[in-house]
Amino acid sequence: MGQLAEPLPSTVSDEQQKQDNTTSTKEATTSKKIQLHIDEVTLKFPTSTGTDFTALDKVSMEVRENEFAVIVGPSGCGKSSLLYLTAGLNSPTDGEIKVAGKVVDGPGAERGMVFQSYTLFPWLTVSENIEFGLKQKKMPAPERKKIVQKYLKEVGLESFADRNPKQLSGGMKQRVAIARSLANDPEILLMDEPFGALDSQTRMQMQQLLLQVWEHSKKTVVFVTHDIDEAIMLGDRVFVMGARPGRIQKVLDVNIPHPRTLDMVMEPDFISLKREILSLLHDDLTEMH
C-alpha cells in the first residue's frame, strides 16, 4: 500500500485507527461514539387471521463505532428483519433507526449488506462485482481499479478477478460479496447469516478471514447468526434475542482478546459464554410452550 503514489484517504485513517486500537483496546471501545442506534423499533405484519404478527417488539440497541456486534437468536426471532430495517430495505411499524447520526429512510450505499443467499451479479466478473458500487458513485476508473485490487487482495481472490461468479465455490462467492460491500467504504457493514449456507470447514475459514479483514478495516459490523460458536468467535458483544415477539434478551461482552483462533472454542471463557447464551435461548424456547 505504501508504494501507491496517492494513498486512499480511507486507508490512511484505517491505519491510524488500527494503531489507536492496539495501544488501548479497552479504552477505545468504551469511549467510542454510537454508530448504530436502534430506538424502540416495532415491526408488525398483517396476517390472514386479521390480527397483526409482531416480529419485533420495541427493540432498542446501540452499536459503537468500530465494534463487531453479533445478533444471535432462534429462527423467527426477527434478527434478519432487524438487519433489513437497518439497511432500509423495509420500514419499521414504529420506532427509529439511526446510522452515523442519520435517520434511516430507505437503502443507501453507506449501509453495506452481505446476504445469506448468493447475490453476486452473475453477468459481471469478480472484479466488476466489486466495482459495482464504485461505478454507482461515478468514481473515476483509475481510482476504482485501485480499490478493486485492494479488496481482491484482502479476500485472497486476486487470481480469480476475471472469473464469473458461477465458477466460484460458495465460500469464494461470499468473499467477493464481502469485498464488494467493503469497497464501497460504508459507515456500517450488515451481515445476514453470510456463512449459513457453507459447510462447517469453509465456515470456520471464513470466520477467520472476516476477522482478519475486520482488523484491517475496523468497520462497524452487525452480524446476524443462529450459530452460537460463530457469535462468540466473531463478536465484541453478543446481542441475544428471543422470539414471539422478537426482542433482545441480553447483551453479553465477549472479553476474549484478538486475534482469535479456532482452538479458542475449547477455552473456559468461551465455554462459559456459550453456556450462558444456550440457557438464554433454551429458556426462551421453553417459555413459549
Place this chain on the structure above:
Amino acid sequence: MSSKQVSFKQLTSPQEELPKKVVLGAGTLSWIVLLSSWFLLSASNLVPTMFLPSPMDVLSTGVRLAEDGTLFEHMWASVQVVLIGFIVSSMLSIPLGMLMGSFKIVQAILEPLVNFIRYLPVTSFVPLFILWIGIGIEQRVTVIFFGVFFQQLVMISDVSRGVSKDLLHAAYTLGTSRSKVVTQVIAPASLPGILDTLRVTIGWAWTYLVVAELVAATSGLGYISLKAMRGFQVDVIFLAIVIIGLLGLLTDQFFRVLRARLSAWAN
C-alpha cells in the same frame, strides 16, 4: 466408461448426458429416416406423384425457380414481412415487458387487457385488417405484430418478474437508485430469458406470415403456395414449406448463437 462406448444404461437414464457424437448421429439419423421415407413413398407409386412429388422433383423445381429469380423475390418478400413485424414488436415488447415485470402498477394496468387480447386468435382479425389496412405489406406486418407482440409482452414481463429480489436488495445497498435498478440489474438479469422469448416467438412469426400471405398477398412464400394449389403444382407447395422451414431454422440458430454470445454466464 470409455468415451466411445455408450451403454444401454446411459441411454435409458433420465437427464444423463451423452457424448456429442451420439447426439449428432441421432439427429442426422432422424433426418435420413424422414428423407428416405419420403423418397421411398414417392417412388413406390402408393401415392400419386400429383399429390406427393419426389424430393428430386422439389429440388429441381427449386433450382428452376431460383434461376428465373422468382424464388428469391418471394423469399425476400416473406423475410421482409417477418423481420419488420418481429422487430417492431420486439422493440416495443422488450421495454414494456420489463416495465410490466418491474412495476406492479404497470402490470395492474396492462395485464387484464393483454391477457384478453392474447387469447384472441390472430386469424380472426385478418378480415378486419384487410378492411382497415388493405392487402399491402402493412397488413401482413400488422398480422405478425398482432400475433407476436402480446405473447412477447407476457413472456418478457414474466422473465423480469423472475429476477431474484435478493439481487435488487444487493444493488440497493450498493447505492443503486430505484430507477437505475431496472437498467442495471433487471435488464441484464433478464437478457437470457428475453433472448429465449425472441427465439420462441420468431417461430410464431413465421406461422402467422403464412396465414397472412395465404389470405391476401401478391407476393411471398405463402402466396406462391396458394397459387401453386390452384395450378396443382404440389412440388412448389413442398418447396415453399421446405424453404420456410429452413428460414425458420436459420433464425432459430441466429438467436441460439446470440444467446450464447451475449449471455454466456447463464449457460
